[in-house]
Amino acid sequence: MSKDAAISQSNPLRIGLSTRAVPQPCALVIFGATGDLAHRKLIPALYNLAAAGELPPAVTVTGFARRPKKDDGFRDELAETTKQFSRQPVRDEIWKTFAQSLFYHQSEFDDQEGYQSVAKWLEQVDKERGTRGNRLFYFAAAPEQFEPILKNLKEAGLNKPKEGSWARVIIEKPFGRDLASARELNRVVRDAFSEDQTYRIDHFLGKETAQNILVLRFANAIFEPIWNARYIDHVQITAAETLGVEARGGYYETAGALRDMVQNHMLQLLCLVAMEPPTDLGADSIRDEKVKVVRSLRRYAPQQVGKYVVRGQYTAGAVGGKPVVGYREEEKVNPNSETETYVALRLLVDNWRWSDVPIYVRVGKRLPKSATEISVHFKRAPMVLFNRDSTSLDQNVLVIRIQPDEGISLRMMAKIPGTSLRIEPVKMDFHYGTSFGKASPEAYERLLLDAMSGDPTLFARRDEVEEAWAFVDPIEHAWSQKENAPPLCFYPAGSWGPEEADELLACDGRTWRRL
Ligand code: BG6
Numbered sequence: 001m002s003k004d005a006a007i008s009q010s011n012p013l014r015i016g017l018s019t020r021a022v023p024q025p026c027a028l029v030i031f032g033a034t035g036d037l038a039h040r041k042l043i044p045a046l047y048n049l050a051a052a053g054e055l056p057p058a059v060t061v062t063g064f065a066r067r068p069k070k071d072d073g074f075r076d077e078l079a080e081t082t083k084q085f086s087r088q089p090v091r092d093e094i095w096k097t098f099a100q101s102l103f104y105h106q107s108e109f110d111d112q113e114g115y116q117s118v119a120k121w122l123e124q125v126d127k128e129r130g131t132r133g134n135r136l137f138y139f140a141a142a143p144e145q146f147e148p149i150l151k152n153l154k155e156a157g158l159n160k161p162k163e164g165s166w167a168r169v170i171i172e173k174p175f176g177r178d179l180a181s182a183r184e185l186n187r188v189v190r191d192a193f194s195e196d197q198t199y200r201i202d203h204f205l206g207k208e209t210a211q212n213i214l215v216l217r218f219a220n221a222i223f224e225p226i227w228n229a230r231y232i233d234h235v236q237i238t239a240a241e242t243l244g245v246e247a248r249g250g251y252y253e254t255a256g257a258l259r260d261m262v263q264n265h266m267l268q269l270l271c272l273v274a275m276e277p278p279t280d281l282g283a284d285s286i287r288d289e290k291v292k293v294v295r296s297l298r299r300y301a302p303q304q305v306g307k308y309v310v311r312g313q314y315t316a317g318a319v320g321g322k323p324v325v326g327y328r329e330e331e332k333v334n335p336n337s338e339t340e341t342y343v344a345l346r347l348l349v350d351n352w353r354w355s356d357v358p359i360y361v362r363v364g365k366r367l368p369k370s371a372t373e374i375s376v377h378f379k380r381a382p383m384v385l386f387n388r389d390s391t392s393l394d395q396n397v398l399v400i401r402i403q404p405d406e407g408i409s410l411r412m413m414a415k416i417p418g419t420s421l422r423i424e425p426v427k428m429d430f431h432y433g434t435s436f437g438k439a440s441p442e443a444y445e446r447l448l449l450d451a452m453s454g455d456p457t458l459f460a461r462r463d464e465v466e467e468a469w470a471f472v473d474p475i476e477h478a479w480s481q482k483e484n485a486p487p488l489c490f491y492p493a494g495s496w497g498p499e500e501a502d503e504l505l506a507c508d509g510r511t512w513r514r515l
Contacts (some may be wrong), residue, residue: 023452024166025058026134027122031109031149033063033074034140036247037172039081039341041203042140043102045444047082047090050098054449058130062103064118065141074104087442102127109141110148115156122158133165136451139172146171147188154192170199170451173264174255175460178476179469186462199451200465205458206443206450208432209406213272213374214286216400216408223398224277226378228353233379233395235359236513237269240367241403242319245341249332256339258311261363263472267294268361268460269402273374274349283457287464294467298348305478306486310500314366317493324366324493326481338488340479341365344501346508361503362512366493371515372402386413386423394425397513406440407431461496 028046030038049055063074079099083090087384105121107114125131137153139146149240150169153159161167169188176182189198204210217223226232239261252260270291300308315326328335349359377398386393397411409429416422432440450458460473479485489498496512505511 008360017385022448023054023056023133023454024058024454025056025129025131026136026166026452027060027062027125027129027131028138028448029062029064029105029122030120030138030140031064031145032139033104034065034077035065035140036071037140038063039078041442041444042083042138042448043078044082044086045442045448047098047446048087048442049449051088051091051094054445057101058132059452060101060103060125060129060131062105062118062121062125064105064107064114066106066108068106069104071102075099076103078102079383081515087439101458109145110152112152112155114211115152115158119156119158126217129377133162135161135165135167136170137168138170143172143174146185150188150192159192159197166197166454167193168197168199168200168451168454169193170447170459172201174259175200175264175465176469177254177259179347179466179473182465182469186466190462195462196240196456198462199456200460200462201447202264202268202460203443203447204268204402205460206445206447207402208446209400209402209408210269210272210442211446211458212408213269213400218277227376229355229357231358231378233377234272234508234510235357235377236375237266237273237361237373238375238513238515239266239363239372240369240496240515241363241365242367242370244314244324244366245327245330245333246384247331251335253329253333253339256311257341257363258472258475262343262345262361263468264460264465266361266363267471268350269374269467270347270361271464273376274354274359276353281457283455284461286457287461290465291461291467292351293349294464294471296349296351297349297471299471300474300478302474302478305475308346308504309475309486310342310344310489310498310504311340311479311486312338312344312489312491312498312501313337313365314341314364314493315490317366317495319366319368319494323375326493327366338479340488342367342491342497342501344497344504346504348391358508358510360510360512362497364491364497367496368494369515371404373515374400374402375513376400377510377513381413391425399513405431405433407433407435426453489499 030042031042079095105118120500126133137156139149159167167323176185271293274293275289278289313327317324327333328337344362347359347361376398381393393413399409401407407430410429411425411427413423414426447458489500491498
């Protein structure tokens with residue numbers, strides 16, 4: 001082995017930033033453990049970690065929820081749903097051992113007695129299972145329960161770890177519904193837990209390719225010199241989903257696509273693409289740079305919202321050949337709902353690097369395809385040599401595929417073999433699956449381990465969340481006007497969104513990338 005290879009093997013660069021600390025044994029309490037998130041994501045993620053030998057065996061999970069249930073019943077239900085949603089097939093012998101670490105605690109969220117008894121239970125867990133007084137509280141309950149849970153945890157003293165142990169909270173989105181409510185929630189959180197103890201989860205940051213954006217940009221010498229307004233024409237960020245609102249109509253009516261996807265996931269991706277190099281890979285160095293990007297986003301005046309933001313809602317149509325109902329016909333949705341299931345925005349980051357480079361963002365439900373990607377469109381080659389007749393040469397486009405088929409591709413021009421000179425775009429393509437020969441972990445796997453290790457890098461800091469709301473609020477405000485609100489545009493399910501979203505780019509002489 002060469003010397004360089006030996007060095008790189010003994011000192012592997014851990015993607016995602018600083019070297020991962022070791023996850024510590026802990027008692028994980030999931031508030032709202034009978035809900036969708038716990039069943040679809042959290043328990044399958046923990047099972048996969050256990051199966052891969054990455055979970056400290058002492059980790060003990062206690063579901064805290066209102067419905068009466070026994071440990072066995074809870075385990076049986078989770079066995080079923082984990083089989084359905086797990087990334088890897090569930091192996092009975094591994095499940096049996098893992099299931100021994102699952103327990104259920106029934107209580108109302110605002111009943112202090114429930115917290116007192118859980119505190120006693122956790123002490124017993126420490127003694128019997130070796131969780132060392134470490135506590136991880138996961139808020140997977142409805143957002144209106146966050147405040148009572150925080151207050152009761154504090155009253156029961158569960159926010160204060162014993163000497164040498166730790167207590168942390170993982171708080172799910174939505175983190176507030178506007179700037180004022182996010183600030184208030186941050187105040188209530190801070191009253192019980194310090195910022196170091198607080199992990200605001202945005203699962204997009206746990207996706208392998210999202211983490212790879214920083215590696216692509218800062219571990220390669222060739223991209224950074226051209227990653228700016230001089231060479232980049234524009235950027236597109238798309239999160240398309242074929243799914244509708246499923247059983248979440250009630251929640252979705254209070255949110256809409258802007259709050260559900262843009263305030264958090266899309267702005268986080270945008271930050272990773274647009275941020276300056278951090279001074280080091282520490283959590284705060286990275287988050288300092290991200291928050292500067294959100295602060296630099298040009299804010300819209302109310303009268304500009306209609307010009308730069310398109311909101312849409314799906315009507316009945318067909319997805320994947322199957323007929324589907326319109327949003328207004330979905331369960332728990334107001335038949336006259338004005339809630340948007342699609343948003344497209346034209347954003348500008350007002351700093352030197354990105355001056356006048358539009359960043360177009362679109363998210364939507366019931367689109368023809370499920371795909372999340374970022375495409376960086378470079379300026380065309382100068383109008384000389386091969387590019388004489390107007391704009392015949394395509395742009396170079398770097399595509400970062402977040403999901404599915406995670407990878408990166410670069411479109412460039414090549415001569416078609418033959419005796420005449422004809423040029424066509426070709427792709428250099430990197431696929432995670434084939435290059436590394438193994439599937440990427442689910443975002444929740446990575447993020448749960450990070451929280452158990454005390455690494456907050458991939459979680460949103462207080463100021464990031466608040467700045468994101470400060471950007472989103474004027475748009476929501478303009479939409480909620482009784483008069484002169486920008487229109488809600490309709491699109492049939494299974495189409496690529498409202499025509500108005502195409503016009504948003506057509507005005508600039510551009511089109512959305514075909515996915
Ligand atoms: C969630 C949103 O945060 O992200 C959902 O609430 C959305 O509406 C989901 O479907 C998309 O996440 P993923 O990982 O499935 O792309």
